[in-house]
């Protein structure tokens with residue numbers, strides 16, 4: 128029982144088994160969980176999405192999950208529609224966007240801290256943007272949110288949607304769409320905050336909606352996959 132993992136996704140496999148896609152400190156590990164759909168299987172309740180487990184695997188490229196123990200099944204998250212949907216968005220983001228070269232120990236550590244905060248925050252929709260913005264940075268797409276990305280000036284700043292970056296008055300393009308301070312300041316906070324110190328900004332609903340539009344736009348610029356869970360979540364803001 129030596130590998131810690133977090134189950135991103137499960138797929139039914141044959142009559143009684145499941146394929147598990149588990150995030151670990153070495154990346155996404157796929158495995159077969161044999162017989163776990165049987166009522167009497169001891170691993171039945173462990174082989175579920177968003178569970179954190181300790182695993183014992185057979186060797187080979189597609190190993191079998193031989194044994195597992197539960198670390199946390201995050202009941203307070205799973206019982207809440209918004210929190211559980213936020214976690215589904217994150218599961219999809221990791222599943223579809225991490226690659227072999229990424230710094231997995233770093234992301235795995237961040238994921239664990241993030242879920243701890245998700246359990247208790249009163250602002251899960253804002254917290255999601257912390258993950259989404261930091262995930263862009265993790266994937267190699269820096270989002271310049273402190274000063275103009277061209278000249279580093281801090282005068283007359285606005286967030287250029289097309290550039291995905293802050294620009295100063297001198298570097299504004301009249302054909303571009305901009306977000307002003309009431310949008311880029313929260314984005315800056317989400318991007319740079321230590322997640323363990325996160326406190327929601329209690330933004331109003333229209334602002335929250337615009338913030339999500341801005342982050343969604345950044346993700347559509349840089350990430351290949353459009354999240355199904357994110358669509359569900361966006362419908363919850365309306």
Ligand SMILES: [Zn+2]
Nearest residue numbers: 275278295298
């Ligand atoms: Zn500038």
